[in-house]
Structures are given as structure tokens and as C-alpha cells.
Amino acid sequence: MRRIQFPRNLDSSSIRLINKQLEASQNHDAVEVDLNSIVFSCPTGMLVSGSMLRSWREYRQRKNLKTRLVKLIDNEAHGYMGHVGFFDMIGSKTVVGNDMGEARGSFTYTPITKIPRPSFIDRQTWYDDIISSVRGLANVLAGSPEATEEHRFYLYTLRELVRNVFEHSEATDCYICGQRWSDGRVEIAILDEGIGISRSLARSFPIPDDEQALLKAIKPGISSTSNITSTDNIYDNSGFGLYVLSEIASSFGTFTIASNTKCLAITSGEREISSLSFQGTFLGIELSKAPTHFSSLLKDIIYAGELEAKAHSNKANASKMSKLI
Numbered sequence: 001m002r003r004i005q006f007p008r009n010l011d012s013s014s015i016r017l018i019n020k021q022l023e024a025s026q027n028h029d030a031v032e033v034d035l036n037s038i039v040f041s042c043p044t045g046m047l048v049s050g051s052m053l054r055s056w057r058e059y060r061q062r063k064n065l066k067t068r069l070v071k072l073i074d075n076e077a078h079g080y081m082g083h084v085g086f087f088d089m090i091g092s093k094t095v096v097g098n099d100m101g102e103a104r105g106s107f108t109y110t111p112i113t114k115i116p117r118p119s120f121i122d123r124q125t126w127y128d129d130i131i132s133s134v135r136g137l138a139n140v141l142a143g144s145p146e147a148t149e150e151h152r153f154y155l156y157t158l159r160e161l162v163r164n165v166f167e168h169s170e171a172t173d174c175y176i177c178g179q180r181w182s183d184g185r186v187e188i189a190i191l192d193e194g195i196g197i198s199r200s201l202a203r204s205f206p207i208p209d210d211e212q213a214l215l216k217a218i219k220p221g222i223s224s225t226s227n228i229t230s231t232d233n234i235y236d237n238s239g240f241g242l243y244v245l246s247e248i249a250s251s252f253g254t255f256t257i258a259s260n261t262k263c264l265a266i267t268s269g270e271r272e273i274s275s276l277s278f279q280g281t282f283l284g285i286e287l288s289k290a291p292t293h294f295s296s297l298l299k300d301i302i303y304a305g306e307l308e309a310k311a312h313s314n315k316a317n318a319s320k321m322s323k324l325i
Helices: 013-024 043-062 074-083 125-142 149-168 197-201 210-217 241-250 296-311
Strands: 004-006 030-034 064-071 109-116 173-180 186-192 252-268 272-285
Touching: 004 013, 013 043, 013 252, 013 272, 043 109, 043 173, 043 186, 043 272, 064 241, 074 109, 109 125, 125 149, 125 173, 125 186, 149 173, 149 186, 149 241, 149 272, 149 296, 197 210, 197 252, 210 252, 241 252, 241 272, 241 296
Parallel strands: 004 030, 030 064
Antiparallel strands: 109 173, 173 186, 186 272, 252 272
């Protein structure tokens, strides 16, 4: 029986290794998955590998291929993963743990949570429903009262992440989780299993491949709704959400976005493109600290983005929601 060995650290840097192993063994007659080497787990690595592993197992079940999860040893990492809903996410029937969203969370983490797509009644209700779905996680990540700049930053970030999923991906739900460590570091991860960025942007732009789609998606004024009528653009989407988040996150840590066959990571302005197979889109934000003057920073980033968008003949003005904190 072929064996897939997970890495010691289940973080964003381990995703490609896990993906490669799953791809290589996808059609093998008999495979066992060994998670016992995991000693540390982070939101992006856990959430993305969970989605990959579930899709891989479902594929193998349809092909009637033998798949087995090696019996887990009792360690702190597995206890945490079970508590936040990882084993429910991958569809395990043998490991005892909480369902996704069942754990109440704490002052330092929010469990893996499945957020269903809100019903669109009108624009304000849409925004209110999305904000309501992420307010609890913003409270955890900020670790401070709602009136602080840190809290405004996290609520803005989470709102834009969830908006981006449901306004572009055609997904019926998304998965999100987050963690704040004692030294102030924060990590947020979100994913959907929708149509992917290439197909989404192709509604308004010629998109040659997944790499160019990722690079285009983080430019200001670029959106799947860029070249449709204002009547059809029911969400008033202006294409500034991912641009703002990538600018802030890469200045204070690392911004990672992946869709279909490519992954883009940005740290301190340095970009790295790698190959990765993921059905849908995921986004990870790892911060060493939150911006303490977010309101003024947001204004500066949007102002610069509007100038850049105008120079490239894109939609030059950010929407009211993209400016709202």
C-alpha cells in the first residue's frame, strides 16, 4: 500500500508538498494517509490541505480505490485539529472531533467555519449579512475593542475576503479560519471551491492563463464586473478589494493567493509564482502585526490605486464599500 506522509508543520509552505503527493497517488490502487508526523498546524495549511484531501478522497471513492487514514496518535496538534473541525472537513468517519463551526473558539482562534452564501435582497442587506458572518472572527484577531484601528482593519479585511468569494466565484459557500498568537502574529485563511479567478475575470478581460489571472486580480480597478453595465453590477464591485489587501498584507507580512494551477505569494513587494493544483481559490494572509493607522493607510492605498487604474484605463474609482471602515 502506498503511503502519503504529511509534513511536521502544516503551514502555508507545506501546501505544495502535500498537493504533489496527493496528485501523484490519485489513481493508485491503495493509499494510506499518515498525519502522525504533524506537530504544528496553522490556518492556511490546515484549511487548504483539508480541502485538497477531501476532494482527493471523494475522487478515489468514485473510482472505487482503496483509501485509509492511519490511526492517529494522541498529540496536541491532532487534538487542536479535531477541535477546530479539520477531520469533519476531510470527511473522516473514524476520528472523533468537532463538526466545522461547532467549537466556540476563544480569544485567540476561530475554528474552521463554513459560511453559506447570503441571499441577495438588496445591496445593504447583502453587506450587513456578510459583516455579521465575520464580526466574531474580527473580534478574535484584533484582540481589542471594536473602536480600535486594529479591529477596523480585521473587520474590513474579512468583509472584503468574503465579499470577493460570493461576488465572483459562483460558490455556494466558503471556508474560513483564523489564529492570533501571543506575540501579535495573525493568520487568516479563506477558500472556496468555485469557478476560479481565470474564469471569473474572463467575463471582462482576455485571460491567457492562471498566472496572468492572479497578477491581474490584484491590480486596482480589475474585476469580473469591470466591463459589464452598472445595472448588472448589482454588488457595486469596483475591483479594489484584493488590491488593497495585497498591498497591506505584503507590507506587514505575506499575502498568498492561489487558483486552479498557480499560486502567487507576495512578501515586502517580492513576488513568487509557483505551480499548484487547487480547484477554486484560496487566500492566506500572514501578518507580523496589524497596521496601527489603518484608516489613513487605506485612504493612501486607494488614492494611489485610483491613479494607477486611471493610467491603465481601468475603472478608476473604488466603490463606497471598498472605502468603508
